[in-house]
Amino acid sequence: SKYNVGLDSAILMNPETWVASGHVGGFSDPLMDCKACNTRHRADQLIEEATKGAVNPAGWSNQEMEKYIKENGITCPNCGKSDFTEIRKFDLMFKTHIGVIENDKSVVYLRPETAQGIFVNFKNILRTTRKKLPFGIAQIGKSFRNEITPGNFIFRTREFEQMELEFFCKPGEDLEWYDYWKKYCFDFVLSLGVNPEKLRLREHSPEELSHYSKGTSDIEYLFPFGWGELWGIADRTDFDLTRHSEHSGERLEYLDPVTNERYIPYCIEPSVGVERLFLTIFCDSYEEEVLDNGETREVLHLHPFLAPIKVAVLPLVKKLEDKALEIYDELRKDFMADYDTSGNIGRRYRRQDAIGTPFCVTIDFDTLEDGTVTVRDRDTMSQVRVKVSELKEYLAERLKF
CATH class of the missing domain: 3.30.40.230 (Herpes Virus-1)
Known part of the structure; x- marks a missing residue:
């Protein structure tokens, strides 16, 4: 995005960071x-x-x-x-010690969120990037929480990957940006192919809101175990920068180049757990489809862009392997591709269906005659003949996001 920059902050930070943020004693x-x-x-x-x-x-x-x-x-x-x-x-915070002596002065914490690493680096990033409001600082990284009861597979774990954005804007413009990021995040989840009937955007009631928040919404998904939070979007106002400024004595204000006034920016925070996003896509994509012949087909209906393997190359019989390898070597220059010769063609199709491979390319005897291959679609199981010379273009068009 033209608005945002990236950051990779420390997992073990100065423990005063967590005192200032309110996590020590309050998390x-x-x-x-x-x-x-x-x-x-x-x-x-x-x-x-x-x-x-x-x-x-x-x-x-x-x-x-x-x-x-x-x-x-x-x-x-x-x-x-x-x-x-x-x-x-x-x-909820994991406590440990740094150095050779374990006492109160050597206590540090494994970060329970990535957000505070962004706030304490706000001034540094503002100076080095020369960004003007509105702009965001994004981070992907590990967080740790000493959960009482981790469970529901990877929905709640003690070590997890977070993707967080702290989007800074002028006070008074925060609710407009809050609405913008709610829609952006919800539309992004929909763009991954998630069933809209299993998604909802739930606004927090006044009783649920943190004392510093002007608004918080959760994107929730209907998991097999019930509705669960997938993505949170919050208007955190100037709470975090103000707390860190007061605790450290460092001025964390923004000088507006238009009005020449100084103020602490407001912040909108979209925050999502990578594991929860993966679990959402996995639960939403998996199907045990009963076919007309009574057999059950396991299939992972992943968005083609998300599929770890984009295309599988399958020679119909062993004597066609030379041509199949030639096509495979060409395709893997541009796509994550698999090559499989084990078992009959039907069994190989099923293997690829189960791991979400959107397309299978079958090399048969007609390939040697007319330079075409059979391309099978994972979801519909329909098959079309495509010229080898046009195969990359055909796949690229259907794999783009």
Whole structure:
């Protein structure tokens, strides 16, 4: 984007970063123990999972969650009993030490988000890139959270990849950009081929909003285990830059070249977990299709652009391998290609369907006669004859994003 620049900040940062941001002492989950089997659970997740996402306890107090669990007889997913301790805070940050002496002065934290690395580098990036508002700083990297109950495959893990953008704008223009990024992110997910009937954009209620947020929305997907957050978009106002400025004594203002006034920019934050995005695409793409002959075909309906292998080259019989390898060597100059000779042609088609390969190119005896190949479409299983000389162009047109 013409607006945005990239950054790769440190995973282990000065611990004062997390004091300034409010994470130290404030980044925690509501923990409950099951008295019957001694397992630990997040109170909000107990409610969400018991109601299959119909009830969202975000913004509830501990007392409200305890009351709801008791009144609705929510049970322990491990033993089935409803006998929990009172809620207490559970710190989500991983703590470690640097250097040879382990004491309070050597404490550092594995970052629980990538965003703070952007905020503390705001002034540096503003100076070196000479960017004018509005502009964004984007980062992809590892984050770590000591989750009480990781689960649902890769939906909730303790180590995960985040993609975050902090988009800075003039105060007063933030709601306009907030709406822009909500639409942009939602349209992006749709462009990946995700079923729109399983997507929703949910605006947070006033009770759910953080004290500093003017607006927060979640793009949610209907997973097999219920609705789950995929992508969050938040109007964080000037909260983060102000906190870091106050804590460090460093001025993090922007000098407006038009009005010549100084102010701390407002910030819009789209934040998505790579694993959750992958899980969304995987769940949405996978199908066990029952064919007319009664057989079941496993197929991954990935958007062609996302498919790890774009095309598979399959010689019909062994004596056609020389020609098939010639075509394969040419195709792999431009595409991620696979070459497979094991098993009959039907079995090879099925293997490629299962890993989402959008096109299979079959070399048969007609290829030697007229210079054409059979191109099979993964989703429709339809087959067309294409000239070898036009094959790259044919595939490129159908693989573009």
